[in-house]
Amino acid sequence: MFSSLESRVQFTAALAVALPFAVAVWAIFTGEVSFKLRWTLLAFMVLAAGFLLVQIREQVVSPLRTLANLLEAMREGDYSIRARTTKSGSPLDEVHEQINAMGATLQQQRLGAVEATALLRKVMEEINVAIFAFDYLGRVRLANKAAADLMRRPLERLEGSSAKDLGLDDFLSGQSQTLTRSFPGGSGRWGISTSSFREGGVPHQLLVLTDLTRPLREEELQAWQRIVRVLGHELNNSLAPIKSIAGSLHSLLERDPLPEDWREDMLHGLQIVASRSESLQRFLNAYTRLAKLPRPNLQPTPISPIVARAAELERRESVRVLPGPDVATDADADQIEQALINLIKNAVEAGPPVEVSWQLAPIAGGQHLHILVRDHGPGLSNTANLFVPFFTTKPGGSGIGLVLCRQIAEAHGGTLELRNVEGGPGCLARLALPLAYHVDLPPSRL
Numbered sequence: 083m084f085s086s087l088e089s090r091v092q093f094t095a096a097l098a099v100a101l102p103f104a105v106a107v108w109a110i111f112t113g114e115v116s117f118k119l120r121w122t123l124l125a126f127m128v129l130a131a132g133f134l135l136v137q138i139r140e141q142v143v144s145p146l147r148t149l150a151n152l153l154e155a156m157r158e159g160d161y162s163i164r165a166r167t168t169k170s171g172s173p174l175d176e177v178h179e180q181i182n183a184m185g186a187t188l189q190q191q192r193l194g195a196v197e198a199t200a201l202l203r204k205v206m207e208e209i210n211v212a213i214f215a216f217d218y219l220g221r222v223r224l225a226n227k228a229a230a231d232l233m234r235r236p237l238e239r240l241e242g243s244s245a246k247d248l249g250l251d252d253f254l255s256g257q258s259q260t261l262t263r264s265f266p267g268g269s270g271r272w273g274i275s276t277s278s279f280r281e282g283g284v285p286h287q288l289l290v291l292t293d294l295t296r297p298l299r300e301e302e303l304q305a306w307q308r309i310v311r312v313l314g315h316e317l318n319n320s321l322a323p324i325k326s327i328a329g330s331l332h333s334l335l336e337r338d339p340l341p342e343d344w345r346e347d348m349l350h351g352l353q354i355v356a357s358r359s360e361s362l363q364r365f366l367n368a369y370t371r372l373a374k375l376p377r378p379n380l381q382p383t384p385i386s387p388i389v390a391r392a393a394e395l396e397r398r399e400s401v402r403v404l405p406g407p408d409v410a411t412d413a414d415a416d417q418i419e420q421a422l423i424n425l426i427k428n429a430v431e432a433g434p435p436v437e438v439s440w441q442l443a444p445i446a447g448g449q450h451l452h453i454l455v456r457d458h459g460p461g462l463s464n465t466a467n468l469f470v471p472f473f474t475t476k477p478g479g480s481g482i483g484l485v486l487c488r489q490i491a492e493a494h495g496g497t498l499e500l501r502n503v504e505g506g507p508g509c510l511a512r513l514a515l516p517l518a519y520h521v522d523l524p525p526s527r528l
Contacts, residue, residue, distance in 0.1 A: 270295030433459025
């Protein structure tokens, strides 16, 4: 019947006033009152009733209109307006205080959001990586200066461009990858990374293009420098004595007459030349072996037999194999066995007794298999060069055993770690491999 709150309030107030007004009118007209006084009282009552209706309306409707204005201002983003409070403790004052508190909170949150957005834009401008944020229609919503330089477009023109026009649409539906690509602002090797996020419930995509050309070239240069240093060092160690011996033998043969022991000197010199040549040949063979490690042929492989075979091949000392769970992993059995042979050999040379065990280790993304080889030697004194090729502290060592083991582990998606045992003598080598499957059987007895 009444479409607005204001009409309903006025109607309710009129009903409240109508009953006493009717009683008063009845009393005036039925009582012994003069005509002039009767109409004077009636006029006063009408004015009083009208004033009462207006006051009721103002006391109810005006505060509600004020609240509506405050909420509308907040909806429009103006959080500076505050409602007046009288500290009387009335319900209306409590509503005003809550709205004022809400306005202050929203103002602080908006200020924080503005500052965070400004910081984000500043950070994106300083990052030397091209960053694009695309909406669900494939249009650029946000980009940084590096992205504008890569596309050779002003930043204000770049935002709003479509991924197809920029030649980036192929990357939005793909996985993270590394490829060689030319863009208007440069060409080379690029790392492509994509991810998704939501804004307002609508899916968006984030595309990051990283120029890998310079880092890869620097790494390649450093790798070549290391190779040249290693090769130069080993070649000089072998060629210098060979050159010296060859010069000495040449001087010996030029003597006339030849000394009586020239044959012995020739044989001794030639033996030294042969020995250094063999040493150089062993070095080159070791280097070739390290550089040409084949890709593993992954097959479901039980671990227990591999550990047993590797331990049995060590004849100098008895190797104790502790029982472990019956597990298998996708691995190249020959490569894993070779890695264990090297680790057990190093452990025996470090100091017996040697213990080999394996166990399951839950980590993020699933379970891993840990194969542990422990010795009781003096421990590691130089951990910085453990995996440096051709670095060794053992007489006659090649310096490739641990490097080869780590390459095998990483080729299987695992890791190799060596550390000193806490609270006891010895070193612990841990070969971690992804677990293929776990057979629930009693522990193996080896």
